[in-house]
Amino acid sequence: MPIHNLMEDAATAEISRAQLWQWLHNGVKLADGRVLDQGLFDELYADETAKLGAEFADAATLFKRTATEQPLMDFLTLPGYQQLA
Numbered sequence: 001m002p003i004h005n006l007m008e009d010a011a012t013a014e015i016s017r018a019q020l021w022q023w024l025h026n027g028v029k030l031a032d033g034r035v036l037d038q039g040l041f042d043e044l045y046a047d048e049t050a051k052l053g054a055e056f057a058d059a060a061t062l063f064k065r066t067a068t069e070q071p072l073m074d075f076l077t078l079p080g081y082q083q084l085a
Helices: 007-026 038-050 054-068 077-084
Strands: none
Touching: 007 038, 007 054, 007 077, 038 054, 054 077
């Protein structure tokens, strides 16, 4: 389901957050040898969101919530629509 007619952006976000969820909940080992756990995820999230403007804060928070909570939410766009309403 697209938001603001941006289907490709929604699909990319879905794939990214589902992959991160899988990596986080299965303790995947990264190429540099670190294991992705909640602490590393939070560190990387903070680093990346610091590069974004305040206009993306709500989207970043939504992405983090849907990429980390149990169980994996079916679709990022469902709470995204609620947030926009």
